[in-house]
Amino acid sequence: MNKRTQQANQTKKRIIDSARELFVERGYYGVTVEDIIKKANSSKGGFYTHFKTKEELIINMLPMVDEAYTSFSQSNKEYESVNDKISSFINYVFVMMEKDIGLEFISAIYSSQIKDLTTQRFLIESDRVYYHVFNGLIEEGQGKGEITKDLSAEDIISIITTCIRGVIYDWCLKKGSFNLVSYGNNLIRMMLNQIKL
Amino acid sequence: MNKRTQQANQTKKRIIDSARELFVERGYYGVTVEDIIKKANSSKGGFYTHFKTKEELIINMLPMVDEAYTSFSQSNKEYESVNDKISSFINYVFVMMEKDIGLEFISAIYSSQIKDLTTQRFLIESDRVYYHVFNGLIEEGQGKGEITKDLSAEDIISIITTCIRGVIYDWCLKKGSFNLVSYGNNLIRMMLNQIKL
DNA sequence: AAATTTAACAGACCGTGGTCTCTATGCAAT
DNA sequence: ATTGCATAGAGACCACGGTCTGTTAAATTT
DSSP states (O other): OOHHHHHHHHHHHHHHHHHHHHHHHHOGGGOOHHHHHHHTTOOHHHHHHHOSSSTHHHHHTOHHHHHHHHHHHHOOOOOSSHHHHHHHHHHHHHHIIIIIIOHHHHHHHHHHHTSSTTSOOGGGOTTOHHHHHHHHHHHHHHHTTSBOSSSOHHHHHHHHHHHHHHHHHHHHHTTTOSOHHHHHHHHHHHHHHTTBO | OOHHHHHHHHHHHHHHHHHHHHHHHHOGGGOOHHHHHHHTTOOHHHHHHHOSSSHHHHHTTOHHHHHHHHHHHHOOOOOSSHHHHHHHHHHHHHHIIIIIIOHHHHHHHHHHHTTSTTSOOGGGOTTOHHHHHHHHHHHHHHHTTSBOSSSOHHHHHHHHHHHHHHHHHHHHHTTTOSOHHHHHHHHHHHHHHTTBO
């Protein structure tokens, strides 16, 4: 890596780190891009060479999510059935949302993802680790005869994911006034019943 | 009604009408508040005495939705079962979203409703006609022994509504690239299976 | 080594949603 | 009728996300 990109990466990192600290202090909407670049000793020009929008910052702040999914899929924990494993995976998703990311960030992401037609919709990028891990689970379930083959793995993932998003959206709407994990697990369990054999 | 409020109401109507026309022409995000007040021969001050935000305009533009729900509930159409009636109601919701309101408006509403903690979240106002009609249907179903009483009507409505919102949110995410009505009916049917007796 | 291209960055600038202040007028109280 | 008050409205102004242009230095080509 040459000096040029090295410096650029440092700047980018400085911006992300500053943003993270400020967000923790004052929340996403309590922090302006101006604040961030001042703290990072950068400039508008600097900021927007590294990020297309302010929201893109959030995405750069969540590599831990994909790491968590990866580590879930690589863990050797034993489950009674694939269905249990799937439930556990979905539970994991909700726990992470509630505990690690938190209401304000989730709301900001979910809001901005559909704000206008130009935003980059990373939630539905097909190479997300989430889809990959989920797909593995469903196919395993179908292979072992635990899950219906009337629907393709793709369709099943689509349906369950839609429900998960519904739960999360509602959680945002109701400002976190219900327990995401228990409500979510409950609702998804009902849906999973429909795809079990 | 005195002259004062009369004039105010006229101004408000002028703004709403101008906004509607402009939105139809150029879409929600293609129209600025400036455009609207110019067309309505009003001013910023005028606009913001009648509306707290630009998004609030959308809400004022959707009384037809509640009217539609009301007329659904008052229609004398015969159904084979309450479950059929419920399916028909939900189908009606999706059809209205897709045909009458459209992707851009829905996206704008769904995005703005969770944007920050201060917005008025009319989607979950408990006096919405939607909730009222839906509640009547579920209670009828429970009364006639078609629907489980293991869950309260309130819980059932909450679950189904969460799923509906999930479908709509996904539809926005995917920029309307799937058929809202058929995907939605399908998914909800699966969920309804779980509450049938 | 000189010339040319490229990309990071600084910072002035812009557009738009929303606020603030000031004015005018309808209305109620006397 | 006069006075005082409340509020619809006009429009200057502000905050903030995002763009544009110019500069500098590293990288690449000759």
